[in-house]
Amino acid sequence: MKTLITGATGQLGTLVVTHLLNHLPASDIAVSVRTPGKATDLAAKGIDVRHGDFDDLGLMTAAFKDVETALIISAEADNATRIAQHRTAVDAAKAAGVKHLVYTSIIDPRADADFTYSAIHLDTENYIKESGLKYTLLRNSFYADLLLAGVPHALETGDFGAPAGDAKITYITRNDLAEAAAMVLANPQTHVNATYDLTGGKAVTHSEIARYIADTTGKPVKFADLPAEVHVGILGSFGLPDHLVEALAGLYVGAKKGDYATVSNDFQTVVGRAPQSVQEFMTGALK
Numbered sequence: 001m002k003t004l005i006t007g008a009t010g011q012l013g014t015l016v017v018t019h020l021l022n023h024l025p026a027s028d029i030a031v032s033v034r035t036p037g038k039a040t041d042l043a044a045k046g047i048d049v050r051h052g053d054f055d056d057l058g059l060m061t062a063a064f065k066d067v068e069t070a071l072i073i074s075a076e077a078d079n080a081t082r083i084a085q086h087r088t089a090v091d092a093a094k095a096a097g098v099k100h101l102v103y104t105s106i107i108d109p110r111a112d113a114d115f116t117y118s119a120i121h122l123d124t125e126n127y128i129k130e131s132g133l134k135y136t137l138l139r140n141s142f143y144a145d146l147l148l149a150g151v152p153h154a155l156e157t158g159d160f161g162a163p164a165g166d167a168k169i170t171y172i173t174r175n176d177l178a179e180a181a182a183m184v185l186a187n188p189q190t191h192v193n194a195t196y197d198l199t200g201g202k203a204v205t206h207s208e209i210a211r212y213i214a215d216t217t218g219k220p221v222k223f224a225d226l227p228a229e230v231h232v233g234i235l236g237s238f239g240l241p242d243h244l245v246e247a248l249a250g251l252y253v254g255a256k257k258g259d260y261a262t263v264s265n266d267f268q269t270v271v272g273r274a275p276q277s278v279q280e281f282m283t284g285a286l287k
């Protein structure tokens with residue numbers, strides 16, 4: 001029986017596979033990907049590459065064959081589509097005889113959260129619990145990696161912009177979240193029906209993040225508190241879909257209410273070390 005990771009050609013999934021190879025032989029690992037041709041590097045390592053898509057129950061059920069534990073990495077679509085996709089993935093896992101599902105959720109999943117994608121994760125968490133399968137819910141906080149997107153503009157203009165005000169957010173790196181997922185997949189029996197809040201070790205403001213950028217680059221970067229409508233206009237100008245613009249705008253509305261400011265010790269519990277700080281991450285990425 002194998003351990004399978006969906007979305008293994010995505011950014012988080014790629015890192016989960018890398019970390020899991022430190023715990024399991026490649027022959028015990030399978031991946032489900034939408035485009036097997038993008039996973040030839042994984043196949044070359046001896047990983048069982050399977051074709052899967054959350055839009056296709058039959059394909060997904062075949063992808064989960066002979067799998068004991070599976071990580072479902074949440075997909076990317078509007079709420080109604082993604083809720084249906086995740087339910088299909090859970091149905092497929094159950095039909096194929098998977099014993100334990102691990103899922104990448106979000107901190108504090110709620111139906112009424114300003115971060116609109118939160119409702120997807122609440123639905124998927126509940127659907128997994130109702131499936132009767134063993135589960136582990138990884139409630140990931142927001143990726144520190146996303147902060148790098150604003151750096152080129154900040155270096156050019158001096159303004160690190162976001163509609164964040166004094167909001168504190170427990171950003172954590174994608175790599176740390178991947179390592180936590182791999183630790184769970186390597187020893188699922190010690191994480192049965194557990195829910196982990198995977199946050200950074202400190203909630204940081206965007207003023208602090210601007211200072212990290214300034215200190216590392218030596219450029220006079222400061223935080224610029226963008227009006228919400230300006231932020232939405234900028235996101236729209238990048239051609240992002242409306243549902244993503246709405247979710248990103250809502251993230252900051254919720255963060256200003258304190259939704260993502262609570263630090264948890266769960267990362268330390270799962271991985272056995274503290275998460276990398278946002279300051280260390282930014283310094284390393286910008287040097």
Ligand SMILES: NC(=O)c1ccc[n+]([C@@H]2O[C@H](COP(=O)([O-])OP(=O)(O)OC[C@H]3O[C@@H](n4cnc5c(N)ncnc54)[C@H](OP(=O)(O)O)[C@@H]3O)[C@@H](O)[C@H]2O)c1
Nearest residue numbers: 007009010011012013034053054055074075076141142143
């Ligand atoms: N916590 C955060 O801050 C944060 C930020 C952004 C996103 N997320 C969530 O975390 C997930 C993983 O993050 P990431 O950085 O790895 O994103 P990513 O690089 O965009 O990867 C998303 C993965 O989802 C897969 N996927 C999309 N639709 C699918 C479908 N219908 N069936 C099966 N797989 C599907 C993609 O497959 P392909 O490789 O075939 O495209 C890809 O591998 C995202 O999808 C999103 O739900 C969290």
